[in-house]
Amino acid sequence: MSFINAKNIWKSYGDNIILENVNFTMEAGEFCALVGPSGCGKTTFLRMLLGVEEPTRGKLLFEGGDYPNEPSDDRGIVFQRYSTLNHLNVIDNVVIGLEFEKSKFFGKLFGNEKKKAYEKADEILEAVGLKDSRSKYPHELSGGMKQRLSIAQSLVKKPKLLLLDEPFGALDPGISQDMHELLLSIHSKLNFGVVMVTHDISEAFKLGTRVLVFDKVKVDKDYPNRYGSTIVNDIDSSKERKIEK
Amino acid sequence: MKRLINQVPSKTTNLFLGLLPFLLIVIVYVMSSNERLKINPNDKLLPSIEKSINSMSKMAFEKSKRSGEYILLNDTIASLKRLAMGVTISAIIALFIGIAIGTVPFVTSTISPLIWFFSLIPTMAMLPILFIVFGLGEVSKVVLIVLGVAPIMTREIYQRVKEIPSEQIIKVQTLGANTWQIITRVITPQILPRLIDVTRLTLGTAWIFLISAEAIAATEGLGYRIFLVRRYLAMDVILPYVLWITILAFLIDFILRQFNKRLFPWFGKE
Numbered sequence: 217m218s219f220i221n222a223k224n225i226w227k228s229y230g231d232n233i234i235l236e237n238v239n240f241t242m243e244a245g246e247f248c249a250l251v252g253p254s255g256c257g258k259t260t261f262l263r264m265l266l267g268v269e270e271p272t273r274g275k276l277l278f279e280g281g282d283y284p285n286e287p288s289d290d291r292g293i294v295f296q297r298y299s300t301l302n303h304l305n306v307i308d309n310v311v312i313g314l315e316f317e318k319s320k321f322f323g324k325l326f327g328n329e330k331k332k333a334y335e336k337a338d339e340i341l342e343a344v345g346l347k348d349s350r351s352k353y354p355h356e357l358s359g360g361m362k363q364r365l366s367i368a369q370s371l372v373k374k375p376k377l378l379l380l381d382e383p384f385g386a387l388d389p390g391i392s393q394d395m396h397e398l399l400l401s402i403h404s405k406l407n408f409g410v411v412m413v414t415h416d417i418s419e420a421f422k423l424g425t426r427v428l429v430f431d432k433v434k435v436d437k438d439y440p441n442r443y444g445s446t447i448v449n450d451i452d453s454s455k456e457r458k459i460e461k
Numbered sequence: 462m463k464r465l466i467n468q469v470p471s472k473t474t475n476l477f478l479g480l481l482p483f484l485l486i487v488i489v490y491v492m493s494s495n496e497r498l499k500i501n502p503n504d505k506l507l508p509s510i511e512k513s514i515n516s517m518s519k520m521a522f523e524k525s526k527r528s529g530e531y532i533l534l535n536d537t538i539a540s541l542k543r544l545a546m547g548v549t550i551s552a553i554i555a556l557f558i559g560i561a562i563g564t565v566p567f568v569t570s571t572i573s574p575l576i577w578f579f580s581l582i583p584t585m586a587m588l589p590i591l592f593i594v595f596g597l598g599e600v601s602k603v604v605l606i607v608l609g610v611a612p613i614m615t616r617e618i619y620q621r622v623k624e625i626p627s628e629q630i631i632k633v634q635t636l637g638a639n640t641w642q643i644i645t646r647v648i649t650p651q652i653l654p655r656l657i658d659v660t661r662l663t664l665g666t667a668w669i670f671l672i673s674a675e676a677i678a679a680t681e682g683l684g685y686r687i688f689l690v691r692r693y694l695a696m697d698v699i700l701p702y703v704l705w706i707t708i709l710a711f712l713i714d715f716i717l718r719q720f721n722k723r724l725f726p727w728f729g730k731e
Contacts, residue, residue, distance in 0.1 A: 297626075354727070
């Protein structure tokens, strides 16, 4: 049983074919980086894994069973922007994930449970390097710190799969470097599956254990949407990754 | 010489330029008033500023011979009460319905055509119905404000809910939130400061309905008073009253804005 299994997936909107014939298997703990030209459907594929899009044809399996058709807490997501909650400070942004789980009605914890939740969140903030900013609001954070916070929000839920949609695309190069190291260290410690969409090929090879290239096999010049993209290359990059480390 | 679009006035110049039009209006008023009073000392149309101050201080600081009450205070309290009730009820309705239709598609399908329909009814046309149903008392005035303002506010809140980035809503789902938790912990807290903003925007409309209702049937209130003294062409009362209403409107707006700043320091920033 594979962690994620995609069999012959197609996705189209009306006459526009985005993805065709995508076959993909992923094991737990793998770090897959999806690359390809813009508009090639890699984000659409990520959104399917997230559960907000469904394949038009084909079958997508999660741990051997039907794929969940809405987002849930076993698959975390970090978007390029807007992933944090503006009205909560840093620590509450992390704690809220625990509160959702334990307090179904109020969404708030009290007493001893609250204390424990804050301790747990503090540990995670320390791990992502946000300890000193715990009582700041997201608007007071830099872009990189916001992304750290977003990662921390997801980590507190201990997801089986972490999805990253161009998470460092809007950051300065130096900041991206720091984020890469953070992500690599978290991944090596916790060993969950990661699927990351990126347009930066070197980033893909640096972070991924596998790099998947999306592109169109056939191109119709008069009608570009006649053919969809598929995975044209599946590269094992785990060796390069170790050398870099 | 810089381009005109790049020339920015200094702070003092800015203040002076802002006050200039007001000053001009006052000067023009005083001059025309003087001219008219020279020809006819009993002219009512443009009373002198002294006369207005006199009339107003009677209204404000002397007890009325007829009712033994301070008229201005009484009118102000009566009007503000109606306004506050109407606007508060509208805000509560807007908060609940706006969030519900902004969040749950099944509720959107059920309720949003109704809200749309209501917001298209010319509210003043409903006034006779309200007077018949609720009588001439306070209820009909408050209901008029609610009918006039609540649909607009609801639509605004709905829009603001829709403006919350979908990424955020997806993100909290991956943090395990159910619908109820998304509404109570993610959407409502972010909508509250926007509700206050929407209230600020719709207060002008609420004033219109308040003054209209008071003009037609009331025994006290700012709108009642100006329409009452209109019979005697008492511009020396009407003009200061209008000014007073404007000041009240400004103060309410100012207070709500401060409220937002203090309570929601994160609001409007990204």
